[in-house]
Structure formats: C-alpha cells, structure tokens
Amino acid sequence: MARLxxxxxxxxxxxxxxxxxxxxxxGVLELLRRISWLHWAGIxxxxxxxxxxxxxxxxxxxxxxxIQGADDAYQRGNRLFQKGNKERAKHHYMKAVTLFPKHVxxxxxxxxxxxxxxELQGSVEAHKQALALIPKARNHYNLAVSYQSxxxxxxxxxxxxxxxxxxxxGIPDAYFNLGVALQEEGHLEDANAAYLRAYSLDPSNAGAWxxxxxxxxxxxxxxxxMEDEEEKTDEEAGKEEGKxxxxxxxxxxxxxxxHPSYDRAYVNLGGYFYIKGDLEKAAALYMKALEINPENxxxxxxxxxxQGEKLEGASLDYLSELFDSYSATFDAxxxxxxxxxxxxxxxxxxxxxxxxxxxxxxxxxxxxxxLDAGCGTGLSxxxxxxxxxxxxxxxxxxxxxxxxxxxxVYDELSVGDMAEELLARAGSLDLIISADxxxxxxxxxxxxxxxxxxxxxxxxxxxxxxxxxxxxxxTEIAEDRETESDExxxxxxxxxxxxxREYVEELLGKVGMEVVSVEAVVGRxxxxxxxxxxxxxxxxxxxxxKI
Numbered sequence: 001m002a003r004l005x006x007x008x009x010x011x012x013x014x015x016x017x018x019x020x021x022x023x024x025x026x027g028v029l030e031l032l033r034r035i036s037w038l039h040w041a042g043i044x045x046x047x048x049x050x051x052x053x054x055x056x057x058x059x060x061x062x063x064x065x066x067i068q069g070a071d072d073a074y075q076r077g078n079r080l081f082q083k084g085n086k087e088r089a090k091h092h093y094m095k096a097v098t099l100f101p102k103h104v105x106x107x108x109x110x111x112x113x114x115x116x117x118x119e120l121q122g123s124v125e126a127h128k129q130a131l132a133l134i135p136k137a138r139n140h141y142n143l144a145v146s147y148q149s150x151x152x153x154x155x156x157x158x159x160x161x162x163x164x165x166x167x168x169x170g171i172p173d174a175y176f177n178l179g180v181a182l183q184e185e186g187h188l189e190d191a192n193a194a195y196l197r198a199y200s201l202d203p204s205n206a207g208a209w210x211x212x213x214x215x216x217x218x219x220x221x222x223x224x225x226m227e228d229e230e231e232k233t234d235e236e237a238g239k240e241e242g243k244x245x246x247x248x249x250x251x252x253x254x255x256x257x258x259h260p261s262y263d264r265a266y267v268n269l270g271g272y273f274y275i276k277g278d279l280e281k282a283a284a285l286y287m288k289a290l291e292i293n294p295e296n297x298x299x300x301x302x303x304x305x306x307q308g309e310k311l312e313g314a315s316l317d318y319l320s321e322l323f324d325s326y327s328a329t330f331d332a333x334x335x336x337x338x339x340x341x342x343x344x345x346x347x348x349x350x351x352x353x354x355x356x357x358x359x360x361x362x363x364x365x366x367x368x369x370x371l372d373a374g375c376g377t378g379l380s381x382x383x384x385x386x387x388x389x390x391x392x393x394x395x396x397x398x399x400x401x402x403x404x405x406x407x408x409v410y411d412e413l414s415v416g417d418m419a420e421e422l423l424a425r426a427g428s429l430d431l432i433i434s435a436d437x438x439x440x441x442x443x444x445x446x447x448x449x450x451x452x453x454x455x456x457x458x459x460x461x462x463x464x465x466x467x468x469x470x471x472x473x474x475t476e477i478a479e480d481r482e483t484e485s486d487e488x489x490x491x492x493x494x495x496x497x498x499x500x501r502e503y504v505e506e507l508l509g510k511v512g513m514e515v516v517s518v519e520a521v522v523g524r525x526x527x528x529x530x531x532x533x534x535x536x537x538x539x540x541x542x543x544x545x546k547i
Contacts, residue, residue, distance in 0.1 A: 070100035137167035151402035213251035323397035341523035368430035374437030378404035460540035469498040471532035
C-alpha cells in the first residue's frame with residue numbers, strides 16, 4: 001500500500017507552532033536561571049562520582065595487587081632465607097619493600113639478612129625503616145643488634161635499653177647482648193647486672209652465667225667489688241660443695257653443676273687455674289672439655305701447651321675464638337701488661353729511616369702502602385698511619401677487627417688468614433708490621449716466605465716482634481723437648497711460642513730478606529714479670545723468591 005504524503009500546513013498553523021516552541025524555550029531558560037550555582041555544583045559532583053567511581057575502584061584493585069605482590073615476594077624471601085640462600089632472599093625482600101614501602105616485616109627481615117651478609121650499614125638503615133613504621137620493642141632490639149655488629153656499642157646500648165623499657169621480659173637476649181656491649185665499653189658492674197637478668201629470665205643461657213663469672217674474675221683482687229644478691233648464690237654453691245674456694249671458682253663450679261655439658265665452662269675454669277699456677281687442675285679441666293667437645297680449639301691448644309706437645313702453630317679456629325672472647329677487655333688487659341711492642345716497632349723504623357742506609361727510603365709524607373698483619377684492635381695502626389697512603393689491617397678475629405675499624409685509622413680491613421692476604425698482595429707493599437703475632441706460630445718458614453713475597457723488591461720493609469727462646473727458663477724445657485727447642489722454637493705453657501734469634505735470622509736469609517736490625521726488647525709483662533723478646537727489622541732483597 002502506497003504511503004500517504006504528509007499534510008501541508010497552513011501559514012497560520014506554522015506561526016502558532018513556532019510561537020509555542022519559543023514559549024517552551026523561554027520557560028526552560030527561566031528554570032535554569034532559577035537554579036543556584038550550588039545546584040549546579042551538586043549535579044556536576046554527582047556526575048563526577050558516577051564517572052570517577054570506576055577509576056577509584058581501579059586504584060583500589062591496583063593497590064591490592066601491589067600489596068599482594070609485595071607479600072608474595074616477602075614470603076619467597078622467607079623460604080629462601082630458611083634454606084640459607086641469603087642473596088636471593090635479600091633480592092625478594094628488596095622487591096617487597098619496593099612494591100610496598102610500608103611492609104614492616106619485609107624491612108625487618110631485610111635488615112637481618114643484610115647483617116648476616118656483612119652489609120652492616122644497609123642492615124642498620126633497613127631496621128630504621130621498620131622502626132619508623134612500628135616503634136615496638138623487637139624493632140629496637142633488631143636495630144641494636146645491627147649497631148653492635150658494626151661495633152657501635154653506644155648506639156647499641158641505647159637501643160637495647162629502649163627495647164627493654166618497652167618490654168622488660170619478652171626479649172631475654174636483649175639483656176645478654178646489652179651485657180656484652182656494656183662489658184666492651186668497660187662498664188663491668190652494669191654488664192654483670194645485665195648478664196644476671198638474662199640468666200634469671202632464661203636459665204638455659206649458660207653463656208650469661210659464664211660471662212658473669214668472667215666479670216668476677218676480671219674484678220678479683222680489685223678494691224670494692226660487687227655486692228648483690230646473686231653473689232650470695234655463688235657463696236652458697238661453694239658451701240654446699242664443702243670446699244674453701246674463692247668467689248670466681250665457686251661461680252664456675254655453679255655453672256658446671258647447672259650446665260654439665262657446657263664445654264666452655266671447663267675451659268674458662270681451666271684458664272683460671274692456669275693463671276693461679278695450678279697447672280694440674282687446669283690440664284684436667286681442659287681434658288674434660290675435650291671429652292664433651294673434641295673440637296674445642298682452645299682446649300686442644302692449651303692442653304697441648306701444658307703437656308709439651310709439638311704443635312707447629314696455633315690453629316686459626318683457636319686464634320679466632322680466643323681473640324673474639326678477649327676483644328672486650330683486650331686494650332685494658334694490654335695496658336695492665338705494660339704492652340709496648342707497637343711503640344718499639346715504630347721507633348725502630350724511624351731510627352732506620354733516619355740512618356744513612358735507610359734515608360733513601362724515608363717517605364715524603366703519607367705515601368706508603370702498609371699492611372698491619374694481625375692488627376688486633378689497631379694499636380699499631382694508630383702509630384703507623386702517618387706513613388701510609390693506604391693502611392690495611394687483617395686479623396683472624398672478627399670482633400678484634402671491629403674494634404680496629406672503630407678507631408677510624410684503616411683504609412681497609414679484612415678478617416681471615418693473614419698468609420692468604422699476603423699472597424694476594426705480591427710485590428705491592430712498602431711496609432708490613434706485625435706486633436706479637438709470630439708468638440702464635442712455631443715454624444716460621446712459610447709465613448716469612450709469604451711476607452717476603454708481598455714486599456716490594458729492594459725497598460720493602462718488615463718489622464715484627466717475637467718472644468725469646470734464649471730467655472725461657474730451663475724448667476719449661478723438658479728432656480723430651482730439647483730437640484724441639486734446638487730446632488729454634490718452643491711452645492710454652494702459656495700457649496705462646498718462643499724463638500731463637502739464629503733460627504729467625506737463618507730463615508729470613510733463605511726467603512730473601514736482609515736483617516737491618518735486631519734488638520732484645522721487653523714488649524710486655526706476664527704476672528708482673530717481663531717477657532724478653534726480639535724485635536726484627538728487615539729489608540727485601542732484589543732476587544725473586546719462590547715459595
């Protein structure tokens with residue numbers, strides 16, 4: 001069917017329709033004029049909410065994804081850390097805090113893994129981030145541990161005390177570590193109180209009671225001493241055994257009764273008896289320690305020294321454990337022993353550099369490459385710093401090296417075997433200094449050879465001290481050890497070695513070093529008696545030495 005055409009409007013009708021539209025438009029405009037700007041703002045806001053809601057929820061979804069990704073990385077880091085893969089764990093913890101910088105647990109674990117990797121400053125910064133997010137006791141404790149690992153005892157003490165003010169009983173290790181830091185700073189009475197508190201909270205911590213005994217031993221014979229409730233316990237333990245013993249021995253006996261499998265208690269009490277001159281009791285205790293732990297390095301060496309065994313040198317394990325435990329009181333002990341080997345060595349070097357022979361070598365300012373072999377806490381480094389453009393220290397003890405680092409005189413420090421460090425620096429050193437290090441070595445051919453190899457040809461100098469075998473009392477040399485002493489070295493009951501001058505001179509010649517000077521010196525005392533020794537200053541010859 002055909003579609004009909006639209007009707008044709010007349011002119012009047014068209015005019016009427018147009019007028020109607022104008023009236024409607026005017027009405028709409030009037031309505032709009034009556035709507036206030038607040039109404040418009042509300043309408044615009046409503047439209048914005050409708051349009052922006054989708055964007056807002058997308059942001060929430062994105063944030064949740066980041067947090068989930070951070071937590072996944074954190075959990076992976078934990079699994080890797082537990083498996084011992086610290087480098088990969090570090091990577092995932094760093095990813096976690098990058099994705100979500102407020103992940104406090106990731107910051108905390110990152111600080112711990114960095115500390116175990118030896119990245120101590122990074123560890124401190126990570127723990128500070130965790131602490132800034134949640135200032136709880138555990139985070140203060142973690143920061144304190146990292147400060148202490150850096151050798152920053154004062155900062156560590158402050159953080160431990162803050163942690164304990166927030167939680168007095170929940171972190172027993174905080175008291176133990178606080179005791180260690182206080183002891184290293186020389187605050188023995190405060191340290192003792194911290195150890196006793198640690199032990200009261202955790203009686204399984206044999207080390208806390210052992211350190212209490214060590215402090216009593218340090219204070220023995222000094223005026224005053226400490227009066228506290230725990231000392232009554234020591235005295236009662238002695239009375240219960242029916243023995244007339246001193247406070248220190250009673251303390252160790254109490255430790256052995258409470259912890260019969262703690263081998264260090266026997267070693268420490270053995271050392272106490274050695275100092276008292278009761279070598280038979282000392283040997284028996286060392287043997288007991290070895291029954292419990294056949295690998296106790298200190299007991300092996302100490303017993304060998306007392307029984308006259310022919311040990312060619314102290315083991316690295318022995319030296320590391322000995323000086324780690326000794327580091328807290330090392331400088332104070334050397335002061336009491338009137339230790340002056342570093343000063344004697346510096347005088348010998350200065351005399352040679354001022355002589356006609358040595359004047360050509362005298363450095364014009366701090367230009368030498370110097371290695372402090374067996375640097376300890378850095379006493380020698382302080383005296384030789386002004387000759388050095390680069391001063392490096394190496395020591396077998398981590399804690400001693402940390403003490404040396406705190407002095408701020410070394411450009412570089414490493415922990416490990418000094419022979420390996422010497423071999424790594426062939427022909428590069430102007431001066432090697434070694435104060436009272438050879439006293440822990442019997443045979444010297446290898447170490448002197450590596451030392452010669454590390455020196456610059458013709459100009460390299462080596463200065464070191466030894467104990468003198470010529471001055472060892474005959475009572476220390478049993479008949480079955482005469483041959484050993486004839487070889488040029490002897491392990492003394494002290495656990496240190498003494499050497500003959502001729503033996504050392506012969507070896508120096510064999511490894512390509514010329515003896516510039518040798519002096520009879522007293523570098524320290526022991527039990528109030530001078531310990532005679534030798535001070536050698538040597539110069540490298542030109543010829544190549546094979547080791």
